[in-house]
Amino acid sequence: MTGIDRRGAVHDVPVMSRSITINARWDPGANVWIATSNDVAGLVVEADTWPAMIEEVRLVLPDLLELSGQKSDNLSLTFRAEEHLEVAGA
Numbered sequence: 001m002t003g004i005d006r007r008g009a010v011h012d013v014p015v016m017s018r019s020i021t022i023n024a025r026w027d028p029g030a031n032v033w034i035a036t037s038n039d040v041a042g043l044v045v046e047a048d049t050w051p052a053m054i055e056e057v058r059l060v061l062p063d064l065l066e067l068s069g070q071k072s073d074n075l076s077l078t079f080r081a082e083e084h085l086e087v088a089g090a
Contacts, residue, residue, distance in 0.1 A: 017074040022057055024050075024081045035079075040064050054079060 020039045027034050027046075033053040035045040042064050047053035057079075062072035 017076040018071075019076045019078065020061075022077055022079045024053060024079055026081070026083060041068055050081075 020037060022035050022037050022043075024033055024035045026032075030046070032046045032048055033050055035043065035047075035053050035057050037043045040061065043057070043061065045053060045056040045060060047056050057077070061075070061077075065072040
């Protein structure tokens, strides 16, 4: 019986990353950015600035994933922001 021939195996294949989308919106009443995600249960972060919000997400995300039994290795985060404006006609 023969086994798998590993002589031609590639050992430096990059590991796939898990993609997570973060939805961010500016709350003008509270003057904060609010970040949530449909991909991570319980993720709700508030911060005064965009960079601070991103840093807060990076800090809490591994703990939230661990609490839900998910790995936090090789994450790819996409931050999406939307703003809706009503513009009066000219």
